[in-house]
Amino acid sequence: MPERLVYLWAHESERTYGDRLVCTTDILKFRTMLQGCAKKAFPTIGTAHFFGEQAKISGTPLCFCHVRDKVTLDDPAYGLVEDMTILRSVFEHALRDYNEFHPAMDLVLFRDALLHVARITRIIFQPAGHALLVGVGGSGKQSLARLAVHICGHALSRICITSNYGMGDFKLDLQNMFVRAGTKQEGVVFLFTDSQIINEKFLVYLNDLLACANIPDLFSKDERDNLSSMVEGKAKAAGILIDSASCWEYFTAQVRANLHVAICFSPVGLAFRTYAKRFPALISGTTIDWFQQWPTDALQSVAQKQLSDIEFKSPALRAAVEKFMPLSFELASQAATLYRSEEGRFVYLTPKSYLEMLSLYRTLLLRQREENATATMRLENGISRLQNAASAVGTLERELTTMVQAADEKRAHSEAIAARVASERMVVERETDKANEEASKVATIQAEVKRQNEDAERDLLAAEPAIQAATAALDTLDRRDLGSCKTMATPPKGVGDVFSAVCVLLGGISASVPVQRNGKVKDKDRSWEACKKSLLGNINGLVDALKQYKALIDKDLIPKVNFQEVRPYLALEHFNEDAMNKKNSAAAGLVGWVKNIVTYYDIWLDVEPKRIKVVESTSQLETANSELAIVRKRVDELQAQLRRLKSDHEQAERDKQEALETAERGQLKLELAQRLINALGSEEVRWGDGVDRLQSEREPLIGDVLLAAAFISRPSESTKPQSYPCTPVLDRHFQCA
Numbered sequence: 001m002p003e004r005l006v007y008l009w010a011h012e013s014e015r016t017y018g019d020r021l022v023c024t025t026d027i028l029k030f031r032t033m034l035q036g037c038a039k040k041a042f043p044t045i046g047t048a049h050f051f052g053e054q055a056k057i058s059g060t061p062l063c064f065c066h067v068r069d070k071v072t073l074d075d076p077a078y079g080l081v082e083d084m085t086i087l088r089s090v091f092e093h094a095l096r097d098y099n100e101f102h103p104a105m106d107l108v109l110f111r112d113a114l115l116h117v118a119r120i121t122r123i124i125f126q127p128a129g130h131a132l133l134v135g136v137g138g139s140g141k142q143s144l145a146r147l148a149v150h151i152c153g154h155a156l157s158r159i160c161i162t163s164n165y166g167m168g169d170f171k172l173d174l175q176n177m178f179v180r181a182g183t184k185q186e187g188v189v190f191l192f193t194d195s196q197i198i199n200e201k202f203l204v205y206l207n208d209l210l211a212c213a214n215i216p217d218l219f220s221k222d223e224r225d226n227l228s229s230m231v232e233g234k235a236k237a238a239g240i241l242i243d244s245a246s247c248w249e250y251f252t253a254q255v256r257a258n259l260h261v262a263i264c265f266s267p268v269g270l271a272f273r274t275y276a277k278r279f280p281a282l283i284s285g286t287t288i289d290w291f292q293q294w295p296t297d298a299l300q301s302v303a304q305k306q307l308s309d310i311e312f313k314s315p316a317l318r319a320a321v322e323k324f325m326p327l328s329f330e331l332a333s334q335a336a337t338l339y340r341s342e343e344g345r346f347v348y349l350t351p352k353s354y355l356e357m358l359s360l361y362r363t364l365l366l367r368q369r370e371e372n373a374t375a376t377m378r379l380e381n382g383i384s385r386l387q388n389a390a391s392a393v394g395t396l397e398r399e400l401t402t403m404v405q406a407a408d409e410k411r412a413h414s415e416a417i418a419a420r421v422a423s424e425r426m427v428v429e430r431e432t433d434k435a436n437e438e439a440s441k442v443a444t445i446q447a448e449v450k451r452q453n454e455d456a457e458r459d460l461l462a463a464e465p466a467i468q469a470a471t472a473a474l475d476t477l478d479r480r481d482l483g484s485c486k487t488m489a490t491p492p493k494g495v496g497d498v499f500s501a502v503c504v505l506l507g508g509i510s511a512s513v514p515v516q517r518n519g520k521v522k523d524k525d526r527s528w529e530a531c532k533k534s535l536l537g538n539i540n541g542l543v544d545a546l547k548q549y550k551a552l553i554d555k556d557l558i559p560k561v562n563f564q565e566v567r568p569y570l571a572l573e574h575f576n577e578d579a580m581n582k583k584n585s586a587a588a589g590l591v592g593w594v595k596n597i598v599t600y601y602d603i604w605l606d607v608e609p610k611r612i613k614v615v616e617s618t619s620q621l622e623t624a625n626s627e628l629a630i631v632r633k634r635v636d637e638l639q640a641q642l643r644r645l646k647s648d649h650e651q652a653e654r655d656k657q658e659a660l661e662t663a664e665r666g667q668l669k670l671e672l673a674q675r676l677i678n679a680l681g682s683e684e685v686r687w688g689d690g691v692d693r694l695q696s697e698r699e700p701l702i703g704d705v706l707l708a709a710a711f712i713s714r715p716s717e718s719t720k721p722q723s724y725p726c727t728p729v730l731d732r733h734f735q736c737a
Contacts, residue, residue, distance in 0.1 A: 138352020
């Protein structure tokens with residue numbers, strides 16, 4: 001425990017006095033004096049491992065910090081940092097957390113950066129603690145301040161300078177910060193830089209804020225009363241009298257405790273000196289953290305991170321480049337110091353210059369490598385194409401021979417199909433002519449059959465009246481009249497002849513009428529008694545037989561002898577309807593039927609040859625149609641075969657044309673390859689030399705670009721005698737590597 005108190009005393013002494021020193025010589029002298037005082041006052045407690053060469057060996061500088069491990073990250077407590085590795089891990093975790101919710105900061109947390117963050121957090125955690133961060137541009141003041149504010153859990157407030165920004169806007173921003181810190185009692189850090197001083201009146205307000213946290217004309221009386229009323233409850237809880245003056249003092253005290261200012265200034269020029277003289281609170285009201293030049297290990301850490309994604313031939317070469325970067329920067333700083341001592345002029349090399357040198361080296365090296373790789377690839381592709389063309393010539397010749405043979409085969413195949421198509425076309429034409437002839441014959445037969453049918457129909461139409469008359473005569477028959485005839489013993493004159501004529505017509509048709517072998521009806525079977533027995537025995541059967549007689553004639557089922565035998569009866573004078581109507585109505589109807597049915601039979605006999613002719617013609621037509629169908633089917637088959645052959649011929653023509661075009665393309669490709677080989681044969685050697693040269697130049701690019709980046713980053717104002725000897729150092733450095 002006593003050791004911790006001694007370490008704390010040494011640490012706070014260094015923060016109080018050492019952080020105000022502006023040059024490395026004074027800082028080393030102070031640390032020597034501090035070490036001597038500690039050794040004299042506390043001889044039993046060693047502090048040498050925090051100073052001098054022993055500090056470099058131990059690797060842990062003297063540092064007290066509120067946040068130093070995972071426990072104090074959530075519950076800050078001021079204490080000694082015992083392991084810088086743990087401190088770096090905690091701060092890197094905080095940096096990742098910050099980058100998730102804010103614009104990302106790509107920081108390399110080397111040892112000095114960790115110490116600066118620890119110092120800034122120490123200042124912010126103190127009530128009324130204000131920080132004055134002094135360092136040249138690019139030294140990391142603002143970035144480390146943002147990280148420290150995030151670690152402390154405070155809100156960061158900044159002003160945004162625009163073309164219209166003025167004192168009114170500045171006062172409004174300050175009022176917002178005062179309200180947050182005084183009424184809400186939030187921790188607020190106001191980050192302010194010298195580049196934002198567009199009006200020196202800004203520093204008047206800052207001077208009052210740093211001195212006492214009370215800016216006289218920041219708020220009007222009404223605004224002061226309103227703010228006092230806003231904190232009455234909290235003031236009362238703190239045991240303060242509730243009046244306007246007491247509440248305002250309470251509000252001011254809360255602002256002083258919760259509102260912190262982090263001012264970033266650059267020592268370059270006379271502005272900082274002038275502001276420090278005119279506004280003393282900038283010095284007296286702040287804790288100074290002077291950002292000295294980055295040490296070699298810091299420069300090398302940054303170089304390692306910036307160059308981590310660049311590929312090197314070996315780890316030793318990577319280490320040499322990473323070590324040369326801080327060496328080059330130090331040589332440039334020495335040249336700037338020499339220039340200042342000889343010329344009396346200042347040349348500032350800032351960490352930003354170092355970062356720009358690293359960025360320039362990365363950009364130039366990647367660009368040169370890409371250009372080298374592109375040029376190499378272009379030449380290698382050219383060589384590869386030449387070699388492929390040379391090796392492909394023989395292959396093309398063989399392929400071309402095959403193509404020509406295939407084209408000839410397809411040409412012969414196409415010609416054979418064309419000849420077959422011509423032959424098949426002739427066959428189809430012959431068969432088509434034959435079918436046309438058959439069709440013409442069929443048309444002739446159809447016309448003849450039609451004419452004959454019309455003639456027969458016309459003749460049959462002439463017999464229609466006779467049939468209608470016979471049917472009408474049958475309709476006049478009365479079955480009772482016929483039945484009454486059955487009772488007559490002797491019929492009136494002529495009636496018996498009518499029944500005899502009917503009996504003759506029914507001979508061979510009706511089973512009740514007996515006939516001879518020659519089909520004739522005997523005279524005795526024509527008598528009245530025989531007629532009554534054969535005809536009137538079944539009157540209904542008689543009427544039905546008479547009605548079906550025409551159908552039997554049409555079917556040619558009536559014996560011809562019946563009509564020959566009936567004709568003598570027709571010649572009788574009394575064999576007519578008028579004569580029979582006077583004697584017997586049934587006989588009159590039968591007379592009409594006999595006469596008309598005989599007339600129909602006579603017409604039917606005339607039409608029958610024509611009907612036979614029609615049947616024969618129809619049969620002939622059917623035969624002709626069958627033959628025509630066969631011929632047409634044959635023609636259709638031949639035409640389908642011809643279409644298939646034409647399709648095959650067209651496909652063969654396409655295949656032939658494609659084969660010819662392929663052969664032509666192959667010939668053209670062969671000629672182009674031969675021309676390319678003949679024209680660029682000598683270029684292959686030159687391109688090969690170019691590839692070797694580019695490959696040999698690729699490795700030296702690392703040193704060439706390194707020299708160029710170091711030369712560009714040297715002090716531009718220095719004259720030739722003060723230019724640092726970079727090239728000899730570069731040679732020695734890489735020879736050792």
